[in-house]
Amino acid sequence: MNTGTQTGKLPVERRGGFSRKFSGIIEPYLYVSPALVLIIAVMLMPLILGLSYAFRDIRILNPFSGGFVGTAHFEALISDQAFLDALANTAWWTFGSLLFQFGLGLVLALLLNRQFLGRRLVQALVFLPWAVPTFLSGLNWAWMFNPVVGPLPHWMTSLGLMAEPFNILSDPDLAMWGPIIANIWFGIPFFAITLLAALQSIPKELYEAASIDGATTRQQFISITLPFLAPTIAITLMLRTIWIANFADLIVVMTNGGPADSTQIVASYIFTQAFRRLDFGYASAIAAVLLVLLLAYALSVIALRRAMTHTDS
Amino acid sequence: MASIQIENARKSYGAVDVLHGIDLNISDGEFIVLVGPSGCGKSTLLRMIAGLEDITSGAISIAGTVVNELQPKDRDIAMVFQSYALYPHMSVAENMSYALALRKTAKEKISDAISGVAEILGLTALLDRRPKALSGGQRQRVAMGRAIVRKPQAFLFDEPLSNLDARLREQMRTEIRKLHRRLGATSVYVTHDQIEAMTMADRIVAMHDGIIQQVGSPVEIYDRPANIFVASFIGSPAMNFLEGSYEIADATTAGIRLSDGALISVLPVADAKPGQAITLGARPEHISIVADAQSGGLPAKVELIEPMGLSTLVHVTLAGKPIKIFTMDRPDYPVDSFIHIAFDMAKIHVFDTASEKRLPPANAAGILT
Amino acid sequence: MTLTGQTSTRKLLYWGSHYLMIAAFVIFALFPLYWLLKVSVTPNDILYTEGVRLWPSRTSWENYAFVLTQSNFPHYFLNSVIVSGTTALVTTLIAALTGYAFSRFAFRGKVIIVALMLITQMFPLVMLIAPIFKILAPLGLTDSLTGLIIVYTAFNVPFATFLMQSFFDGIPKDLEEAAMIDGNTRFEAFRAIILPLTLPGVAATLGFVFTAAWSELLFALMLVSSESASTFPVGLLSFVSKFSVDFGQMMAAGVLALVPACLFFLLIQRYLVQGLTAGAVKG
Numbered sequence: 007m008n009t010g011t012q013t014g015k016l017p018v019e020r021r022g023g024f025s026r027k028f029s030g031i032i033e034p035y036l037y038v039s040p041a042l043v044l045i046i047a048v049m050l051m052p053l054i055l056g057l058s059y060a061f062r063d064i065r066i067l068n069p070f071s072g073g074f075v076g077t078a079h080f081e082a083l084i085s086d087q088a089f090l091d092a093l094a095n096t097a098w099w100t101f102g103s104l105l106f107q108f109g110l111g112l113v114l115a116l117l118l119n120r121q122f123l124g125r126r127l128v129q130a131l132v133f134l135p136w137a138v139p140t141f142l143s144g145l146n147w148a149w150m151f152n153p154v155v156g157p158l159p160h161w162m163t164s165l166g167l168m169a170e171p172f173n174i175l176s177d178p179d180l181a182m183w184g185p186i187i188a189n190i191w192f193g194i195p196f197f198a199i200t201l202l203a204a205l206q207s208i209p210k211e212l213y214e215a216a217s218i219d220g221a222t223t224r225q226q227f228i229s230i231t232l233p234f235l236a237p238t239i240a241i242t243l244m245l246r247t248i249w250i251a252n253f254a255d256l257i258v259v260m261t262n263g264g265p266a267d268s269t270q271i272v273a274s275y276i277f278t279q280a281f282r283r284l285d286f287g288y289a290s291a292i293a294a295v296l297l298v299l300l301l302a303y304a305l306s307v308i309a310l311r312r313a314m315t316h317t318d319s
Numbered sequence: 320m321a322s323i324q325i326e327n328a329r330k331s332y333g334a335v336d337v338l339h340g341i342d343l344n345i346s347d348g349e350f351i352v353l354v355g356p357s358g359c360g361k362s363t364l365l366r367m368i369a370g371l372e373d374i375t376s377g378a379i380s381i382a383g384t385v386v387n388e389l390q391p392k393d394r395d396i397a398m399v400f401q402s403y404a405l406y407p408h409m410s411v412a413e414n415m416s417y418a419l420a421l422r423k424t425a426k427e428k429i430s431d432a433i434s435g436v437a438e439i440l441g442l443t444a445l446l447d448r449r450p451k452a453l454s455g456g457q458r459q460r461v462a463m464g465r466a467i468v469r470k471p472q473a474f475l476f477d478e479p480l481s482n483l484d485a486r487l488r489e490q491m492r493t494e495i496r497k498l499h500r501r502l503g504a505t506s507v508y509v510t511h512d513q514i515e516a517m518t519m520a521d522r523i524v525a526m527h528d529g530i531i532q533q534v535g536s537p538v539e540i541y542d543r544p545a546n547i548f549v550a551s552f553i554g555s556p557a558m559n560f561l562e563g564s565y566e567i568a569d570a571t572t573a574g575i576r577l578s579d580g581a582l583i584s585v586l587p588v589a590d591a592k593p594g595q596a597i598t599l600g601a602r603p604e605h606i607s608i609v610a611d612a613q614s615g616g617l618p619a620k621v622e623l624i625e626p627m628g629l630s631t632l633v634h635v636t637l638a639g640k641p642i643k644i645f646t647m648d649r650p651d652y653p654v655d656s657f658i659h660i661a662f663d664m665a666k667i668h669v670f671d672t673a674s675e676k677r678l679p680p681a682n683a684a685g686i687l688t
Numbered sequence: 689m690t691l692t693g694q695t696s697t698r699k700l701l702y703w704g705s706h707y708l709m710i711a712a713f714v715i716f717a718l719f720p721l722y723w724l725l726k727v728s729v730t731p732n733d734i735l736y737t738e739g740v741r742l743w744p745s746r747t748s749w750e751n752y753a754f755v756l757t758q759s760n761f762p763h764y765f766l767n768s769v770i771v772s773g774t775t776a777l778v779t780t781l782i783a784a785l786t787g788y789a790f791s792r793f794a795f796r797g798k799v800i801i802v803a804l805m806l807i808t809q810m811f812p813l814v815m816l817i818a819p820i821f822k823i824l825a826p827l828g829l830t831d832s833l834t835g836l837i838i839v840y841t842a843f844n845v846p847f848a849t850f851l852m853q854s855f856f857d858g859i860p861k862d863l864e865e866a867a868m869i870d871g872n873t874r875f876e877a878f879r880a881i882i883l884p885l886t887l888p889g890v891a892a893t894l895g896f897v898f899t900a901a902w903s904e905l906l907f908a909l910m911l912v913s914s915e916s917a918s919t920f921p922v923g924l925l926s927f928v929s930k931f932s933v934d935f936g937q938m939m940a941a942g943v944l945a946l947v948p949a950c951l952f953f954l955l956i957q958r959y960l961v962q963g964l965t966a967g968a969v970k971g
Contacts (some may be wrong), residue, residue, distance in 0.1 A: 026373070026387070026388045026389065026390060030373065031795075033793070033874065034789045034792075034793035034795040034798075035795065037785040037786060037788055037789035037793075038785070038786050038789045038790075038801060040782045040785060040786075041782050041783070041785070041786040041805075041845045041849060042786075042801060044782065044838075044841060044842045044845060045804065045805065045808060045842055045845060045846065047823075047842070048820065048823075048838060048839055048841075048842030048843075049808045049816065049842055049843070050804070050808075051819070051823065052816045052819035052820045052823060053811060053815075053816060053819070055819035055822065055823070056815045056816055056818065056819045059818065059819070064818075110713075113709070114713055117706060117709055117710055117713070120706065122703075122706065122707070122710075126958070128710055128713075128714060129957065129958075129961075130954050130957055130958075131714055131717060131718060132713050132714055132717045133717075133953070133957045134717055134718070134721070134950060134953065134954070135717050135720075135721075136899075136953065137899045137946075137949045137950050137952070137953035138721070138903075138946060138949070138950075139902065139903030139905070139921055139945065139946075139949065140903055140905075141903070141905045141921060141924075141925075142724075142903075142921075142924070142942045142945070142946065143720065145938070145942070146720050146723065146724050146939075146942070147720060149723070149727065149935070150720065150723055153740075154736055154739050154740075155727070155735070155736060155739035155740065155935075156723075156739070156740065157723070157740050157742070160740055191716065191717070191720060194713075194717075195717075199957070199960055199961055202961050203960075203961045203962075206961070245809065248809070248810050249809070252810075252811070252812045252813070252814075254814065255905065255906070272812075273812050273814060276812060276814045276815060277814050280814065280815075280817070280818065281910070286818045289814075289815065290815055290818075293811070293812045293814065293815030294815075296812055297810065297811050297812065297815075300810050300811075301807075301810065304810065369865075369869060370868075370869075371865050371868070371869075390868070390873065391865070391868040391869045392868055392869065392870070392871045392872060392873065394869075396869065397869065398865075398866065398869045400862045400865070400866060401862075402860055402862045404860065404862035404863050404865065404866035405866075406863065406866075406867070406881055407885060408884050408885060417867070417870050417871075418869075418870035418871050421870060421871035421872065422871055465866075465870075469870075
């Protein structure tokens, strides 16, 4: 039976084309390859090329540019006050938006996790802002903040928040609130959708068991809901922080970084350097720094999470 | 129909060995049950026969053809899954005809085959339904039907009854047995339920830790378990075990001395020396309750009386070990009272404690010399 | 008696505040869209005089008429439909393949590929514009819809892949194993059995990618220079820059552009939650 039979049956194996083991090994790569080729060609290669610009003098309108400048851009960055201000603004913009997006998104998800009349319609409507093109919502919110054509300043005056209707977008101290509010409006659905999905995957028996054990609604929320949501919350908060820090569209459309650079974040500063000043070398250096900062942030969050789950177990 | 040969088949995931060299010959038309606790490798072996898992080394052949390198679709086998794995977006008829349609079988032939099989399984009225609209038992039948229509070389069953309730499971057991007799198809059936193994198998393959422990007919396995694992796994309520040391009384009688000094008589066994550590195994039905010590009984303390309808199970402790006794009487001993129990000398199993292997009884002549 | 009385008051209070909060969210979500609509139907001469009124004293469709008949907008709109539609189809196809591999296979390099995809979600896309331009220009793919489709597809594949993976994770492996035993190769089983079962997931992914591509402005602006290849976000900006800013017409164009994205999103948002739930159950 041993070798005798096996050699006797060899033709059968050949008929099947290439060997089963071999096809088993390459099969997953066949599925993955289109995505991989595309990502390498359109994202990874440009990224590397872009990082190389950070060490070169690339100015579109200057025919003599293109030379290697070493770390000159990075040295210039350290003393660039506009960049340092943009860093601080980025933190403010990111965490200001994130806090409200997450908090309100969680409340919305909890509200939608209950069965009530018209729930499906409500869900469709409150998720709608996510589908609105960002620049369009930027334009629209800028319009609404304008006291001549928008209702918001008048409402705030009636509420006593303002002495008289004025455009907060033109007040350096308040301007950042404009894009942040637009961003909150745009971003709540993301958190609501992911958190609602996580809420719906919590087994109902857990709540039944807890209420039999005598847990109040609040205790159930703390001992069941939050622990179950924690992984989703951690990952969405991290991804969203990075995404918002990179998200310049609303600021570019609504304030263009002004007034007096008060709403300039790093991402919009890169945009300004690259497409207003056409200094791609310097813009790439800023982008490289931003990328490194965000990577460091992501890695430290992951490390922190790992440390916390380790001490738990 | 076909025979299946498995030769020194091994499976490892990286450094972890799941199957350590399995040898098994399944003859044409045989109903083989692979039984063992979860993680023993029985499902892996079945999936290797099906072609769903690669064979790390060794060979599996179906009808004399080595199938190691063949895709599942080229092995001409059918499988019934624990979850049934019915295609949710297809009707019962479509589910059953899927394999035939892939083989480009003529339309009339397919519908003939399906109506024939549906008739056998009582599915005729359900052919247009979707799996979602069926009960658990009906889904199970459709999964069976899907396998049967194909007239494959062999049927593979992966715990097909474990999602059914007890009554339905009992009914399907006999039905699958009848079907097998009718179709005479080579079948490999995986289960962790020893009752399914006992009632359905032509031969049982008892597995543990990736090794075949024993192959044999249900009666053989029940009456002459090869080792402590098989003895404890097969049979419900399970076999009782007591540890002691071997003593020889005379040519026809030996004994096992328990830790508390009591002696249980057994037939002499070959290959055992006096003083050797022995594990004694006695099935609950081979222990009887006797009047007193004079009739050869050992005193045991009653812990629990468990009525099972047909019979009663009496739980006692002997030499500090729990013992279960099966009786057709209706005893009403008070808990904590003492009764006397006697072991059926001819039916006691003797195992070597160190190797856990069965020590078969020697004939009288063997002892004399 | 008092006990039930108390609980029913509490219940009333609970549901009262529940609906109140729901109403607040709905108003917050819809008011800006309402304002967009309001401006778009306000005649130009009263746009500023009645700027802060909740509804203008007169409405007119003249902005819509102008946008549809006198501007390039229908052309931009068509370009956007082509770009977003193709991007959605191609991305979903690629993401389905990759998501399936992630869900079903353990293979060497998987972790690296997943990490690579996560990192692509991290960098400032702004810095890619110039390099991408440089790579696409010699291939004749700048100033072309094809170039935009390729770029958008690459940008959307990572997230779409994770989305599709979570849908596949929700489908038992037994199904394609049964199909493989019935006579399918793995790929055939994927196509004939698994894909039809993930249609909600496919719809969600299509809709998600479509809206993302539909909204994209930056790359559309930088990679395309001619009118003929402009998408509608770029065209919308031209209302701001070319003429004196005509807000009424711009808002009308905006409302028109919003319609397909919102319709698409309304259809798929349910599946989006479902898909994420299926994945969450497994993970």
